[in-house]
Amino acid sequence: MKSPKELAMDKKLLATVEELIGKGIPLKATQILLEDDEIHAMQEYANTVSIKRLGYNDHGPVHMRTVALNATIMMGLLKQAGIRTSLEAEEAGTFEESLVAVLLASFLHDLGMTIGRQDHELHSCYLAYPIIDRILQVLYPQDIQKRVVTRSLAIEGIVGHMAGRKIHSLEAGIILIADGCDMEKGRARIPMALAHEPRVGDIHKYSANSIETVKLTAGTEKPIRIDVTMSAEVGFFQVEEVLLGKIASSTAKGFVELYASVVGGEPKRYL
Numbered sequence: 705m706k707s708p709k710e711l712a713m714d715k716k717l718l719a720t721v722e723e724l725i726g727k728g729i730p731l732k733a734t735q736i737l738l739e740d741d742e743i744h745a746m747q748e749y750a751n752t753v754s755i756k757r758l759g760y761n762d763h764g765p766v767h768m769r770t771v772a773l774n775a776t777i778m779m780g781l782l783k784q785a786g787i788r789t790s791l792e793a794e795e796a797g798t799f800e801e802s803l804v805a806v807l808l809a810s811f812l813h814d815l816g817m818t819i820g821r822q823d824h825e826l827h828s829c830y831l832a833y834p835i836i837d838r839i840l841q842v843l844y845p846q847d848i849q850k851r852v853v854t855r856s857l858a859i860e861g862i863v864g865h866m867a868g869r870k871i872h873s874l875e876a877g878i879i880l881i882a883d884g885c886d887m888e889k890g891r892a893r894i895p896m897a898l899a900h901e902p903r904v905g906d907i908h909k910y911s912a913n914s915i916e917t918v919k920l921t922a923g924t925e926k927p928i929r930i931d932v933t934m935s936a937e938v939g940f941f942q943v944e945e946v947l948l949g950k951i952a953s954s955t956a957k958g959f960v961e962l963y964a965s966v967v968g969g970e971p972k973r974y975l
Contacts, residue, residue, distance in 0.1 A: 706744075706765070713769040714738050720773060721807075724780045729843055730803045736839055737811045743835060750817035761912060763817045767886055772810035774882035777920045778928055778956070779803055782874075785927035787959060790857075790873035797853050802875050804843065805854045808836055809861030809879045825866045829859055867953035877955030884950035885920065885930060887942050889913045914939035916967065923961040931971070932964040940964060948974055
């Protein structure tokens, strides 16, 4: 059974994809991803391992939906600004295939957490591969070229989301930033509630718990503006040690403005 939060995210994601590109293949891909029982079961177990076994924050259905929503919004902002995706620039595909690849990567990037934290992006790749193949057979049954291109791009987005491996496509760069932007306090709520004694890495939970909102809008100088609002200064750790590093490693860095502020304070500009 899906939680109320998941159901709300489903509705918001579908509306955002449809607003961006209408009722085409990307919307169909989103519907398939949202309704796939295997994906949901793997996302749920990834969360169990992440939170209960390892003491990390949310890596489950809500997180992966949030990344998909963030990525879709950023793809729309780039399109609105006239920025072509890598597939478009290389004449290897269209914006549609780029968006499908981004959606696939967003939904499947943390499946490796079902195994463990270390190298989970690599584990995610081989766990996601047959699922991607299965979905692309439905989306592009008569076009092997689109299946190959979209699958390859999705895998790059998955393997590159930790900023530990060099990525080259704009689409993979969007996944990297979309993942980093999911740091509002709700993501740390469960591990904070379960914590009984101090542990190494707790700074990540406490800093994330201070993040009130992360907003993605059109920038004044660049296509994408990210505004992070926090309740306490400890949140700057999350911005500087997590999000800023992911943006710095992203192929989309040149298209992003980043601001962060404590509620009531003046925003600090990073990019």
